[in-house]
Amino acid sequence: MKITKEELISRLKTEDFPLSNKYDPQWVIDNHMGPNVLWLTEWLCRAMEFQKNQRILDLGCGKAVSSVFLAKEFDINVWASDLWIKPSENWPRICQAGMQNRVFPVYTEAHALPYAAGFFEAIVSLDSYHYYGTDENYLGYILSFVPPGGRIGIVVPGLMRDFKNEVPEYLTRRMPSGSVFWNPAECFSFHTVDWWQKHWEKTGLVEIETADIMYDGWLYWLRWAELLDELGVYFDDEAPALREDRGKYLGFIRLVARKKI
Numbered sequence: 001m002k003i004t005k006e007e008l009i010s011r012l013k014t015e016d017f018p019l020s021n022k023y024d025p026q027w028v029i030d031n032h033m034g035p036n037v038l039w040l041t042e043w044l045c046r047a048m049e050f051q052k053n054q055r056i057l058d059l060g061c062g063k064a065v066s067s068v069f070l071a072k073e074f075d076i077n078v079w080a081s082d083l084w085i086k087p088s089e090n091w092p093r094i095c096q097a098g099m100q101n102r103v104f105p106v107y108t109e110a111h112a113l114p115y116a117a118g119f120f121e122a123i124v125s126l127d128s129y130h131y132y133g134t135d136e137n138y139l140g141y142i143l144s145f146v147p148p149g150g151r152i153g154i155v156v157p158g159l160m161r162d163f164k165n166e167v168p169e170y171l172t173r174r175m176p177s178g179s180v181f182w183n184p185a186e187c188f189s190f191h192t193v194d195w196w197q198k199h200w201e202k203t204g205l206v207e208i209e210t211a212d213i214m215y216d217g218w219l220y221w222l223r224w225a226e227l228l229d230e231l232g233v234y235f236d237d238e239a240p241a242l243r244e245d246r247g248k249y250l251g252f253i254r255l256v257a258r259k260k261i
């Protein structure tokens with residue numbers, strides 16, 4: 001379906017994310033890899049502080065949309081690090097956004113990062129940390145790249161509460177396209193905010209500064225998924241599952257912690 005640029009802007013515009021409103025919606029849609037990463041990044045940034053010229057790791061940055069946003073909004077230097085999207089694919093996008101002196105694309109596997117210990121002032125990760133960070137030992141590893149006092153902030157899709165028994169049928173139902181929302185190879189890394197908080201706290205390595213859920217996160221997720229559906233953009237058929245769930249289980253989780261001194 002054809003939607004005019006004005007309509008796209010009004011469909012995505014929201015008072016809750018004023019910084020995100022400034023970006024071309026077509027650019028965000030063309031480079032999406034899941035829920036609207038600008039909204040997730042803006043929400044994360046409200047719980048973090050950045051100072052001009054700081055060095056930031058954007059871990060699992062995908063198509064570097066969050067990296068461009070961070071560099072533009074906070075005048076910081078961002079190492080856009082990703083596994084699936086190669087640096088040569090991200091570089092033209094970064095240059096087109098005018099951020100070639102601020103955002104540096106790097107090919108990285110999250111367990112073998114090519115950076116010096118203590119190199120970054122902060123680490124962020126949007127819709128990515130759950131792919132590797134549920135490992136009990138991962139926090140200790142990733143924290144080696146910030147100095148004591150440095151921050152790590154993540155936003156992940158997760159559970160608003162634990163399932164009573166099994167995964168609800170509407171999440172495992174096969175959609176007309178053949179896909180299911182709850183892909184067992186990925187979604188068992190979805191956890192509650194309490195789970196994530198304990199997961200980090202028990203290491204004794206960090207002070208948790210923020211551990212919360214996005215208010216009406218499922219509505220934002222659904223709004224985005226429905227728009228992509230209308231546009232005919234493949235998006236794993238998420239909208240029907242989100243509509244049926246109504247935020248009972250699905251939403252977004254934010255954690256920000258400071259490495260202990």
Ligand SMILES: C[S@@+](CC[C@H](N)C(=O)[O-])C[C@H]1O[C@@H](n2cnc3c(N)ncnc32)[C@H](O)[C@@H]1O
Nearest residue numbers: 033037060061062083084109110126127128131
């Ligand atoms: C759902 S995509 C989200 C991408 C981007 N943050 C966004 O929100 O648009 C998950 C990203 O995590 C990255 N990722 C998953 N496992 C990874 C690993 N082991 N090391 C580095 N990146 C990883 C993938 O390359 C992918 O780009």
